[in-house]
Amino acid sequence: MSYLKTVVLLFCVVFSALSVAGDGHDAAPSSGAKDMPGAKGVFAFQPSDWMEGKKTWWKDSDGVAPGVAGCHIGTDENGTPNGRMFGEACMEDGFLVESNPGKDVLHSHANDTGHPDKFDCNAWCVGSGNSSGMCTIAAAAPCEQSAKCVCK
Template sequence: MENLLPKDRQKMKWVTRSKAMLSRLLMLSCFLSISSFAHADTSQASSGAKDMAGAKGTFSFKPSDWQQDKKTWWKDTDGIAPGVAGCHLGTNEQGEPNGRMFGEACLENGLLVESNPGADIVHAHGNDTGHPDTFDCNAWCVAEGKQAGQCEIAPAPPCEQSAMCVCQ
């Protein structure tokens, strides 16, 4: 830039600033796209969670061993209980275990993924897709009379890993 004329230096500064601004604008639009995508598949809280503090809604969830176009059967070990780490167990229609399972989880935004419906209720997942509730653990814990709360990983045998709201 040292060998450029003053007019050319101004043009270079303008180009550099324009590129920086364009980069920031592109980054902002990417964040907004990701944010809208993350919320695009959410709907109201399940009937069992709708009156619970911290309930944010449900979303579509496919297990890691998803079976496309198959109706599958499941039961939950804890029901809708944010303060308990639960395990969602795969079964047949009669409720006999088939070895499939997944635990509850903490999302990147800190929400708890809480499987439903009630404890030990055998229920179907169309297209092997469930619709767990999400909870704001801080809101749930405050409503429980605690000062604060957060989602934390916790054991829930037979699932290798689960999660729950831990209150302070």
């Protein structure tokens, strides 16, 4: 009986892991990040003033640049700023939330949901020839707060 319980438990654990891995919330790194060290992939992100069901337009101030604090600036479909914005951030696990695509590229977010990249700053810094690194809060006007990878 113990053997059967172990097999059933193992099946449940594997099935749960596969279900979570395939839920569509995480994906491969963006085209701008795919060849960069420390790139962990994109994930769904909704700004604090999320507008459900709306197609929104944005420009990124720094492109995919983990060593630069960036600001994601809301615009209309012609690129005129509309007052919405959010900075990059350090996640609870220490990864950097790095907005994309390229610098000043006008792009849309379906359902007001973006897909920024996650970066392991230590891996990015080591892969860039430094001894270590970490995610740190930084300024990136016009955003009140942003973040970047700082290398040692």
